[in-house]
Amino acid sequence: MVTATAHGLLANDTVMPETDGALPTGLAIDTVYYVVETVAANTFSLALTKGGTAITTSGSQSGIHYFVETSKVPGIPVIHHSYLARYAALPYLIEKEVASKNDVATQIGMDELAIQEYFSNRDKDTKKRFIPLIENNK
Secondary structure (H helix, E strand, O other), X not given: OEEOXXXXXXXXXXXXXXXXXXXXXXXXXXXXXXXXXXXXXXXXXXXXXXXXXXXXXXOOOEOOEEEEEEOOOOOOEXXXXXXXXXXXXXXXXXXXXXXXXXXXXXXXXXXXXHHHHHHHHHOOOOOOOOOOOOOOOO
16 A cells, blocks of 8 residues: 555556655566555555556665656656657657747757756666756757
8 A cells, every 4th residue: 555645546547656765565666557446535556557456565665755647658757748749749840840940959958958857866876967068059
């Protein structure tokens, strides 16, 4: 069971647990889990498969735990969806010579920096990453 105040999750929603310490045995970071049941307003269970058996956690844990809501397929954190849409649209904007292509390219660069920061802050066991500066060439 997972307890999170006013989580708002429903059965079959997907999440990836994160922590600044150690998760309970049975859960791992960078793994997408399905919500299998919401027991109460603040409590839910997780499974590795949609409609699967709830995972029983055990062992010691440490730190602050939280979860990132993900899309159901392929499990990409919701915070990255706008970046993916802009990135996929850019070749079309360039090909059609749309006036806003430079603005979109600039936003993609800013999104990439935000994503790098997200993962560097989440991955505490790795060395600090070099984040390059992006110049705006219009």
